[in-house]
Amino acid sequence: MKVFTENEVMTTYHMSDAIQDIENLFQNIDEVSQTSRIVIPTGEGAKSMLYMPCIHQGKQQGIIKITSITPENPKHHRPTTQANIVITDLTTGEHVASMDGSYLTRLRTGALSGIATKYMSRPDSEVLGMIGTGGMAYEQLLGNLAVRPIKKVLLFNRTTEKAHDFKSRIADKHSNITFEVVSDVSELVKQSDIINCQTKSLTPVFNANDVKDGTHINGIGSYRPEMKEMDNELFPQATQIVFDDLEGVKEEAGEFIEADEKGLFSFDAHNDDLKGVSLKGEIQRQDKDITIFKCVGAAHFDLAVALGAWEKFNK
Amino acid sequence: MKVFTENEVMTTYHMSDAIQDIENLFQNIDEVSQTSRIVIPTGEGAKSMLYMPCIHQGKQQGIIKITSITPENPKHHRPTTQANIVITDLTTGEHVASMDGSYLTRLRTGALSGIATKYMSRPDSEVLGMIGTGGMAYEQLLGNLAVRPIKKVLLFNRTTEKAHDFKSRIADKHSNITFEVVSDVSELVKQSDIINCQTKSLTPVFNANDVKDGTHINGIGSYRPEMKEMDNELFPQATQIVFDDLEGVKEEAGEFIEADEKGLFSFDAHNDDLKGVSLKGEIQRQDKDITIFKCVGAAHFDLAVALGAWEKFNK
Numbered sequence: 001m002k003v004f005t006e007n008e009v010m011t012t013y014h015m016s017d018a019i020q021d022i023e024n025l026f027q028n029i030d031e032v033s034q035t036s037r038i039v040i041p042t043g044e045g046a047k048s049m050l051y052m053p054c055i056h057q058g059k060q061q062g063i064i065k066i067t068s069i070t071p072e073n074p075k076h077h078r079p080t081t082q083a084n085i086v087i088t089d090l091t092t093g094e095h096v097a098s099m100d101g102s103y104l105t106r107l108r109t110g111a112l113s114g115i116a117t118k119y120m121s122r123p124d125s126e127v128l129g130m131i132g133t134g135g136m137a138y139e140q141l142l143g144n145l146a147v148r149p150i151k152k153v154l155l156f157n158r159t160t161e162k163a164h165d166f167k168s169r170i171a172d173k174h175s176n177i178t179f180e181v182v183s184d185v186s187e188l189v190k191q192s193d194i195i196n197c198q199t200k201s202l203t204p205v206f207n208a209n210d211v212k213d214g215t216h217i218n219g220i221g222s223y224r225p226e227m228k229e230m231d232n233e234l235f236p237q238a239t240q241i242v243f244d245d246l247e248g249v250k251e252e253a254g255e256f257i258e259a260d261e262k263g264l265f266s267f268d269a270h271n272d273d274l275k276g277v278s279l280k281g282e283i284q285r286q287d288k289d290i291t292i293f294k295c296v297g298a299a300h301f302d303l304a305v306a307l308g309a310w311e312k313f314n315k
Numbered sequence: 316m317k318v319f320t321e322n323e324v325m326t327t328y329h330m331s332d333a334i335q336d337i338e339n340l341f342q343n344i345d346e347v348s349q350t351s352r353i354v355i356p357t358g359e360g361a362k363s364m365l366y367m368p369c370i371h372q373g374k375q376q377g378i379i380k381i382t383s384i385t386p387e388n389p390k391h392h393r394p395t396t397q398a399n400i401v402i403t404d405l406t407t408g409e410h411v412a413s414m415d416g417s418y419l420t421r422l423r424t425g426a427l428s429g430i431a432t433k434y435m436s437r438p439d440s441e442v443l444g445m446i447g448t449g450g451m452a453y454e455q456l457l458g459n460l461a462v463r464p465i466k467k468v469l470l471f472n473r474t475t476e477k478a479h480d481f482k483s484r485i486a487d488k489h490s491n492i493t494f495e496v497v498s499d500v501s502e503l504v505k506q507s508d509i510i511n512c513q514t515k516s517l518t519p520v521f522n523a524n525d526v527k528d529g530t531h532i533n534g535i536g537s538y539r540p541e542m543k544e545m546d547n548e549l550f551p552q553a554t555q556i557v558f559d560d561l562e563g564v565k566e567e568a569g570e571f572i573e574a575d576e577k578g579l580f581s582f583d584a585h586n587d588d589l590k591g592v593s594l595k596g597e598i599q600r601q602d603k604d605i606t607i608f609k610c611v612g613a614a615h616f617d618l619a620v621a622l623g624a625w626e627k628f629n630k
Binding site for chain 1: 353357375377409
């Protein structure tokens with residue numbers, strides 16, 4: 001068994017790889033088998049272990065992502081979520097690799113937003129507003145930068161200081177882009193062509209009335225029913241709402257569960273998923289349309305990037 | 316993450332450790348959480364991946380055993396079953412170790428037979444008959460040797476040549492014991508104080524009429540409903556039948572499923588498990604009693620040995 005640290009994976013496998021590998025997997029999704037996510041509580045509150053196995057029957061390779069959730073960790077300067085991925089070659093049955101899965105999880109989530117942005121946002125989108133500058137933010141930025149000619153990035157965080165920290169960490173790596181920290185989220189929303197939300201907020205992080213025509217929004221934050229990051233008053237105005245995984249959104253995305261209950265949106269009438277959009281290669285949109293992508297994650301996205309990274313390591 | 320190969324685990328962690336760690340875990344079994352085994356088919360027949368997660372809430376450590384089943388492998392001189400165990404420290408959320416799980420699986424299964432033999436067989440048992448000399452056999456031998464003053468071991472295998480091979484591989488390591496290959500299983504059964512069966516047989520590997528008074532039998536082979544290794548005509552004569560895991564036996568052990576259907580045995584009337592026997596420290600037996608232990612395995616036994624090995628590595 002070969003072991004790959006987070007740094008080794010980061011050095012070898014990048015956003016463009018992840019976007020390509022996920023879109024390639026969409027074309028062969030009928031060769032993928034997975035089970036529901038298995039959760040075992042390990043302490044109080046959200047403290048738990050998650051297990052997400054997934055098999056690529058065609059490639060005869062399988063993975064399992066093993067994730068620990070440790071809510072107390074930030075107090076001790078450790079990450080809340082830590083993932084490890086084990087890859088098995090199903091032809092020989094050998095467990096061939098153990099890979100740090102934390103970067104790959106952030107990367108595949110950024111890639112999903114990137115794919116959504118590529119097909120759903122206006123092609124001339126130049127201003128990206130990022131709400132939330134925590135652990136998931138950087139790869140969300142990369143996903144958008146990979147597919148649109150972004151010139152300006154507005155950064156908002158509940159604790160403004162953290163938005164400044166984020167900017168200072170990343171600005172040098174992207175010298176052709178203007179980064180601006182804003183303290184008023186309304187300003188960000190009104191100026192942005194694309195809004196990308198990555199928070200754990202229990203209440204909407206923006207006001208639907210501030211969203212201008214032609215905006216595309218990616219929401220990746222709410223992954224539990226009590227989390228309601230996006231203002232669901234916006235949903236009736238959206239011409240397209242696309243999910244990465246309908247079943248996951250139904251169970252986990254608080255703002256959509258509430259919107260369905262309130263009649264602002266209906267899961268029953270919904271059948272747009274990212275796979276369909278990617279396979280079609282476009283959506284019907286007018287310049288003034290508002291579009292929304294909601295992402296909760298699923299094991300086959302981890303499969304796509306883990307096997308992609310493994311293949312790159314073997315080249 | 317630290318990685319431990321099969322050889323490293325074998326060098327460090329032994330049968331006496333496994334027996335002790337499993338019996339210790341029985342005392343704290345209410346601190347253990349596990350889910351049903353997750354199975355994803357990966358090809359034809361039994362080809363599959365198995366996932367067995369298990370958490371020790373008290374120790375705040377968790378494991379998952381990831382097992383590939385590749386039925387075609389023996390043709391290519393590779394093992395059918397290959398296991399890997401990932402250990403997570405739940406206090407920090409860190410995935411601390413990846414351990415080859417194949418030896419640990421064989422070892423814990425041998426330890427379970429050892430524990431059963433310790434409490435259920437006659438203390439003066441000196442002749443051990445082993446039916447089946449395949450991949451699981453050596454640790455089954457070790458489990459019995461650890462707890463009884465065995466002087467003679469009779470070996471039977473459907474292909475006699477393989478029993479000779481087994482004897483030649485192990486005899487030197489146990490020079491105080493006489494090993495004898497027998498070609499007639501009846502001879503083995505009639506002479507043995509303890510019979511240990513480890514086959515994948517679909518039909519009984521011995522005849523109930525041959526079993527002498529006072530015999531203890533361990534059956535670890537049948538792990539699918541079509542497998543019926545032990546002659547279930549013997550069950551009505553047994554004064555004690557003990558399982559490692561009642562729910563597992565109900566689902567997997569063919570000879571018991573059939574016996575329950577035929578009325579030779581009743582799951583409904585059954586409540587003796589190895590944990591209860593170990594905690595009580597004895598069973599009521601007369602010298603002439605026939606006793607039976609059936610083992611199918613469960614995630615918490617893997618937990619006991621994986622955490623035990625990890626602790627020894629850290630000493």
